[in-house]
Amino acid sequence: MGMITGGIFILLIIIIFLIKKQVNKKTVELKKSRKEWEEIFQAIGQPTLILGKNYRILNANKAAVKKTGLKLDQLKNKKCYDLYHNNNNTFKNCPVKMLLESNKKQVIQRQLHILGGYYMVTVTPIINKHGEIDKIIHIAINITERKKMENKLKQEEQRFRRIYEHMGVGIASVSLDFIFENANQAYCDMIGYNEKELRGKSLKDVTHKDDLEKLLKELNKLKTGINEHFRMERKYIHKEGHTVYGILDVSIVKDKKGAPQYFLGSVVDITERKIAQKEKNKLQKQLLQSQKLESIGTLTGGIAHDFNNMITVIKGTADLLLKKIKKDDKSYGNIENIYKSAVKAENLTKKLLLFSRKKEMEFEEININDIFDDLIEILNRLISENITIKTDLADDLWSISGDSNHLEQVLINLAINARDAMPEGGKLYIRTKNEVITESRSEKIPHVTPGNYVRIDIEDTGKGMEKNILDNIFDPFFTTKGRSKGTGMGLSVVHGIIKNHKGFINVYSEVDEGTIFKIYLPVSTKKASPSVKKVKKNKKYKSLDGRGTTILIVEDEKDVLNLIEDVLKNYNYNYISAETGKKAKEIFREKMNEIDVLLSDIIITDYNGIELADEFKKIKPDLEVVLTSGYSNDKFIYSKIKEKGYSFIQKPFDIKDMLELIREKF
Ligand SMILES: Nc1ncnc2c1ncn2[C@@H]1O[C@H](COP(=O)(O)OP(=O)(O)OP(=O)(O)O)[C@@H](O)[C@H]1O
Ligand SMILES: [Mg+2]
Structure with missing residues (x-):
């Protein structure tokens, strides 16, 4: 028993020993780990x-x-x-x-x-x-x-965002399938959409059809890596439908691996420059045009002068013959044809003279609206019923210095052209208004100084004109109406007259839409001139009979002289003829008491008709003077003649007009 108890005791001691050893080990480990933790914590x-x-x-x-x-x-x-x-x-x-x-x-x-x-x-x-x-x-x-x-x-x-937002250059990023992702303010302003509207829209929607193919081709080259960047001038379609011009630079943005991500484009808006360029080109053309017209004008002026004399003779002779023979004479019809053709030739010469500006103008202060008052009646007769005339004349229109007869001619020509452009009917708008041309506008228009103008618009809703026609309309003899219908002189005359008024004329035309002519005439005073309705003189005389009046004719053109002699003889005038100034002077010295009227051409080979008249007038103050000319180059001549109280008749003249003028004197 004592042995057993002793064994258990020893065992117990061993166990306690082992446990203690174990606990010690654990405590050491715990201390170690705590220390380690503390070290880490501190580190x-x-x-x-x-x-x-x-x-x-x-x-x-x-x-x-x-x-x-x-x-x-x-x-x-x-x-x-x-x-x-x-x-x-x-x-x-x-x-x-x-x-x-x-x-x-x-x-x-x-x-x-x-x-x-x-x-x-x-x-x-x-x-x-x-x-x-x-x-x-x-x-x-x-x-x-x-x-x-x-x-x-x-x-x-x-x-950068601020720069991006506020820079003048438009910037946009577009996905690889051409959808807008971002756009800055300048870009939005340029094409009229805001960024929200633009996002999700396709680039194709804002690209002009002319450029679409090229643009897509270039973008695809970027996408496939053929190009890194491209630049092109291109047209955009603004939200409101008009065209906007820009110079575009595009590059492609790639990720780190080089895969394309999106397109980045910048655009400089060149619309204004483009429009100014177009305007400049147009004006350059107009300038060339007016230079061309100027030289043609000089040429036609010369020709018209010679024609005048010939036509005076043809028409006058035919007229005389018609008065001499009976209507049932077999030649009557033929002579009548000669007469009618001569009248046509005379009208053409008149146009040539108007165009070449060799015919003198009578400038006076006028209100354009007054011209329309008389004109509307004439236009209504000229224009068919299916065309409505709509007028809008400014109440307080400024006055201009102009020749109303010539301006009337301008308006009639334009109105007739408008009529011809509307065979199926339409509307003819006539507008007048005051217009101030500013410095900046005038810079774009050659030969135009800034200032105040009266603007006349003649607008039709007719067939309009293609560009190739529009480029030529002011050329003399340019017509699309066929030889029998149009002479092609209408607009040349218009151009000449407007130029003579120091004005200018612009035309805008759209095929199948219509045409608008805008005439600018410089203002003489910024006031409306009081409307003075001209009382047309009643020129009808009961008799053209000369009743023995004696006329000294000075004319170096033999044919013209013969004609005048024939006419005067026919109407009971006495006449004495001289073909030179020298001869005229001799006759006058000798027969001045007999001579009532001097009828002289202004340009005689050896003399000037006006000076001749002046000399005679000094000697015989009651002498009546009638001067003729087919061509008077000097602008001042006409007013000089008028001042002196001499009468003037432009060749080719009508026999009746000449006789009336002489008769007016008595
Ligand atoms: N309002 C218009 N609309 C369309 N075409 C026009 C207009 N005005 C002029 N044109 C074109 O310009 C051409 C030249 O005009 P212009 O008045 O000089 O001659 P015309 O009218 O042909 O002949 P004319 O005036 O001697 O009768 C015309 O034949 C016509 O083709
Ligand atoms: Mg015409």
Whole structure:
């Protein structure tokens, strides 16, 4: 028994020994691991705290001691919000509070004043074996530098965004399947959409059809890597439908691996430049046109002068013959044909003279509206019933200095052209208004000085003109109406007259829509001239009989002289003829008492008709003077003649007109 008890005792001692050894081993291990943990905790370079659930600091590592400047004792038991935020309570978004509420790790960025700067705070729970939060590890990592960088980047980004938004160049990014992703203000302004409207729209929707094929081809080259960049001048369609011009630069943006991501385009709006260029080209053409017309004018002026004399003779002779023979004479019809053709030739010569501006104009202060008052009646007769004339004449129209007969001619020509352009009917608008041409506008128009103008619009809803026709309409003899219908001189005459008034004329035409002629005449005073309705002189005389009046004819054209002699003889005038100035002077000296009227051409080979008349007038003040001319180059001649009280008749003249003029004297 004693043996057994002794054995158990020994066994017990052995067991106790073994257990103690085991416990010792565990204690050593635990101490070791605690030491290791402490070493790691202290080695963490960032301020690290161990918190209790009550926010109190249980432990703090060296970095925390160092950064806060407090001793470990001072740190312990302090509440974390007191330490870091100098607060006596938790605050909104407190990560510890959020962790306690959610049981989850929290990461936030914030300023920690005591540490100075910006920190990323990570709070991690330590969970006990019951699954409850036991402690909290609070690590604060300094991210001040990173934050600064971020801010700098943000500022840069904002700066670039501002530039992007406000720069004059339009910028847009477009996906690889051509859908708009972004566009800046300049881009939006250029094509009239806002960014919202543009997003999701296809590039094709804003591209002019002329450029679509080329654009897509170039974009595909970027996509497939054939090109890196391209530039093209292209046309866009504005939201409101008109064309906008731009110079486009496109490159493709790729990702790190080189895969294409989207297209980035910049556009410079050149619409204004383009329009100005077009305008300039047009004006250049107009300038050439007017130079061309100028030289043709000189030529036709010369021809018309010679024609005048010939036509005077043809028409006058035919007229005389018709008066001499009976209507049933077999030649009557033939002579009548000669007469009618001569009248036609005379009309054409008149147009040529008007165009070449060799015919003198009588300028006076007029109100254009007055011309229309008389004209509307004539136009209504000229224009068929299916055309409605609509007038809109400005009430307070400024006056211009002009020749109403010639301006009437302009308006009739334009109205007839409008009529011819509307065989199926339509509307003819006639408008007048005051218009101020500013410096900037005038720069685009050669030969036009800024100033005040009266504008006349003649607009029709007719067939309009193709460009190739429009380019030629002011050319003399240009007509699309066929030889028998139009002479093609209408608009040349219009052009000449307007130019003589120091005005200008523009034409706009759209095929099948209509045509508008805009005439600008310089204003003489910024006042409306009082409407003076001209009382037309009643020129009808009962008899053209000369009753023995004696006329001295001075004419160096033999044929014309013969004709005048024939006419005067027929109407009971006495006449004495001279073919030179010298001869005329001899006759006058000899027979001045007999001579009642001097009928002289202004340009005689050896003399000037006006000077001749002046000389005779000095000697015989009651002598009546009638001067003729087929061509008077000098603008002042006509007014000079009028001042002196001499009469003037333009060749080719009508016999009746000439006789009436002589008869008027008595
Ligand atoms: N309002 C218009 N609409 C369409 N075409 C026009 C218009 N005005 C002029 N044209 C074109 O310009 C051409 C030249 O006009 P212009 O007045 O000089 O001569 P014309 O009318 O043909 O002949 P004329 O005036 O001697 O009768 C015309 O033949 C026509 O083709
Ligand atoms: Mg015409």
